[in-house]
Amino acid sequence: MIHEQPQSPAAAAPPELAEAAAKLRVLTGQLMRRLRAASEGEGVTLSQAAVLSRLDRHGPATTVALARAERVRPQSMGATVGALEEEGLVQRSPHPTDRRQAIMSLTDKGRRQLTEVRRTREGWIAQALGERLDEREQAVVIEALDLLARLAEDEA
Amino acid sequence: MIHEQPQSPAAAAPPELAEAAAKLRVLTGQLMRRLRAASEGEGVTLSQAAVLSRLDRHGPATTVALARAERVRPQSMGATVGALEEEGLVQRSPHPTDRRQAIMSLTDKGRRQLTEVRRTREGWIAQALGERLDEREQAVVIEALDLLARLAEDEA
DNA sequence: TATTGTTATACTCTATAACTATA
DNA sequence: TATAGTTATAGAGTATAACAATA
Numbered sequence: 015m016i017h018e019q020p021q022s023p024a025a026a027a028p029p030e031l032a033e034a035a036a037k038l039r040v041l042t043g044q045l046m047r048r049l050r051a052a053s054e055g056e057g058v059t060l061s062q063a064a065v066l067s068r069l070d071r072h073g074p075a076t077t078v079a080l081a082r083a084e085r086v087r088p089q090s091m092g093a094t095v096g097a098l099e100e101e102g103l104v105q106r107s108p109h110p111t112d113r114r115q116a117i118m119s120l121t122d123k124g125r126r127q128l129t130e131v132r133r134t135r136e137g138w139i140a141q142a143l144g145e146r147l148d149e150r151e152q153a154v155v156i157e158a159l160d161l162l163a164r165l166a167e168d169e170a
Numbered sequence: 171m172i173h174e175q176p177q178s179p180a181a182a183a184p185p186e187l188a189e190a191a192a193k194l195r196v197l198t199g200q201l202m203r204r205l206r207a208a209s210e211g212e213g214v215t216l217s218q219a220a221v222l223s224r225l226d227r228h229g230p231a232t233t234v235a236l237a238r239a240e241r242v243r244p245q246s247m248g249a250t251v252g253a254l255e256e257e258g259l260v261q262r263s264p265h266p267t268d269r270r271q272a273i274m275s276l277t278d279k280g281r282r283q284l285t286e287v288r289r290t291r292e293g294w295i296a297q298a299l300g301e302r303l304d305e306r307e308q309a310v311v312i313e314a315l316d317l318l319a320r321l322a323e324d325e326a
Numbered sequence: 327t328a329t330t331g332t333t334a335t336a337c338t339c340t341a342t343a344a345c346t347a348t349a
Numbered sequence: 350t351a352t353a354g355t356t357a358t359a360g361a362g363t364a365t366a367a368c369a370a371t372a
Contacts, residue, residue, distance in 0.1 A: 027296035030312065032288070035295035036223060037315045042201045043220060044241050044322045047363080049195060059338060064199065067192060078353060085200050090340050092354065114348045114353040132188070139191035140183035142321045151317055156186070158314030159193045161307055165298045166200045203340080215361060234330060246363050248331065270330040270371045
């Protein structure tokens with residue numbers, strides 16, 4: 015690759031980055047399906063598990079705040095937290111001053127469910143990282159995750 | 171209970187790997203939604219675009235082979251290639267010796283569509299990688315993608 | 327019997343649109 | 350007007366189950 019090719023229709027990105035983009039696309043799809051498969055038979059779906067995990071890490075939050083954090087529409091998040099509430103895994107409390115808002119928090123049952131989720135759903139990833147990669151490779155993956163997260167969260 | 175692991179109930183994985191697993195889960199979901207959003211209004215859906223891309227890179231293939239490669243069920247892949255065929259983006263030819271099989275290949279229209287797909291769908295990733303990361307960081311991401319792909323493809 | 331592929335059905339995830347209640 | 354949330358509807362993506370045709 016010495017000269018630029020001004021007439022190339024798909025140009026703009028150098029081929030190794032285009033290849034990386036294609037790999038990332040494939041990887042994302044496969045991870046999504048593995049995560050979904052791993053979370054089956056657990057009583058909670060993938061997106062429900064994501065909410066449980068987030069509530070545990072960042073504390074109680076409103077539906078809208080959860081939607082922003084996971085980058086889904088508030089209506090989508092509403093369906094997810096609604097299902098969790100029906101199963102008694104989260105509970106809603108009124109906001110102290112703003113009566114429009116409802117604050118969702120984990121119940122004890124939700125916390126127990128989360129323990130199970132972590133073991134089975136995120137567990138295989140953590141295990142694979144630990145068993146299949148040496149320390150340098152683990153460090154590479156960990157740094158790359160932060161870099162990619164930065165890209166994914168950039169602007170819209 | 172388990173006396174081999176006296177401490178944490180969710181143990182087994184060191185905390186930094188558990189954290190990496192959680193980050194990977196969040197990243198995967200966000201990338202999936204971004205990819206889907208980027209492929210809207212293109213005439214092909216995300217999984218259809220994946221098939222076009224694969225046919226271009228690896229040549230003609232049967233439904234079952236495509237399903238294995240993308241790690242979906244043959245029935246699911248059947249629906250995807252069926253839609254592509256209806257739009258004239260792929261065509262099916264009989265297998266020379268096995269009349270059960272049908273070999274799918276890109277049409278000229280499919281190839282043109284793919285060019286468009288690459289520009290818009292994988293384009294934003296390639297562009298972000300090029301613009302937001304320096305060369306060392308790009309190398310880290312590229313290596314990590316290969317490592318993660320290895321993990322994702324390991325055993326079932 | 328095993329493999330390729332199809333048809334039928336259902337669930338998850340997410341979206342847009344239209345609405346109510348509160349600020 | 351703006352924000353938090355709900356309800357209704359739809360499409361993408363995938364799965365399982367049952368089946369037909371071919372090897």
